[in-house]
Amino acid sequence: MNGENTDLRETVRRRYAEAALKVAEGGTACCGPEPTEVDENFGSTLYGDDERGALPVEAVAASLGCGNPTAVAGLREGERVLDLGSGGGIDVLLSARRVGPTGKAYGLDMTDEMLQLALANARKAGAANVEFLKGTIEAIPLPANSVDVVISNCVINLSTDKPDVFAETFRVLRPGGRIGLCDVVADDTLTPERRAERGDHVGCMAGALSFAEYRRGLEAAGFTDIEITPTHAVADGMYSALVRATRPRQSAAAQLPVPPAGP
Template sequence: MTTPEHDELRDQVRERYASAARTVTSGTGAACCGASAAEGCCSEPTVLDESFGAARYSAEERGELPYAAVAASLGCGNPLAVAELREGETVLDLGSGGGIDVILSARRTGPTGIAYGLDMTDEMLALARMNAEAAGAANARFLKGGIEAVPLPDAHVDVVISNCVINLSTDKPAVFAEIHRVLRPGGRTGISDVVAEDRLSPADRATRGDHAGCIAGALSFAEYRELLTTAGFTDVRVESTHQVADGMHGAVVRAVKPADRPAAH
């Protein structure tokens, strides 16, 4: 159940990302995300923040993409580096933004695969569709919706990825329940997110950055593992990749939805 405070935070996130899409579409600069995001987006698109955005991808990966997809990257990692996508798989990217991970996923899964991108922002969806068309990613599909209520059937995808978006949700148990629901038995996650050291309280995290700036809503390492386990996942791993602020880390998250067990005879 949402509260007025949750609705306000969601509106702040939506406007921040809509503004980022407008910035890229207008050609006035690159989007940015991080503890200093409240100060405005990056004014120089050729400078890559080493903690956030396109810098988390290899030069080869960036070279595969339209400029606008790279400029709109707001992530804190590269979920494809851990998702190990395979030919013919169906992939869902939660909070797909300008489409960078959807386009890369579409290429890795090939013409027999499908890469879905889910975003709640009309401006980002329009930008992502433009980028996918420019990249020739015919197997990319974009859906409008929130990550707490994914508009896909049960057991529909093989892999769920996400890049620095789950920390923005005000109902993270619902997000993990939805990931579990849409995954096929044996399906897996490959998520990049901002995660807090276990020593930091929610108040401590809030002092390091605002909610829409990717910091204040972050779970701790222990909380992430606990919520994924409670949602029904196994083989849960949450591992730091780099520090983004004092006690705050970019991290990769892996988990598996258990395969169906054969019926007893």
């Protein structure tokens, strides 16, 4: 990772550490230009009253996302689900309820303060089928083929190495597994420079991919059945979008016909 990318990652880590500490002190956090700024396009308002009411107030207050991935991932009883950039744990706890005691929900985050907050929220929720991992979404600390579903909520746009994120996501999914993401995505007509005019990297704007770039990135990693659907605008020409895709049950190489044996 080059110096500029290292600096950006540290800026992201520091901003969200501050957000976690604010929540722990009784405040709220949100994505957008400032993580402590309430914005109807981000945060807990994108969840239903029944979902918010079933969780610790700190998990709700720490919601930083631009959507509700658990509502679109189609989680089923007994599945294993991984949340990339799990923050205060809202999507992990909701996932754990959906997959039930025979399933499991993992949360992955690089920020110690967020992990501490998430663990405290899991204890308050009495969630026994959750596990929080420290690490980056570019190098997921789980074995290959280990989860059924990967979700994420307004985090992939923050990565400085999105090809690695897509490749790692593909690796940890079992064949036939799927993703259900919420992320900020830009119009194809917006250049990176014009995206940066709408907000900085840590504010979920400057690092966003366009619709075409997102699709190409997922295809390059091996995903199929890709759907990228905008839900609401978060800035001029930029949207919260639902991203769905599948890891094929067989690789393209495995599907090729076997050549006949030689003489």
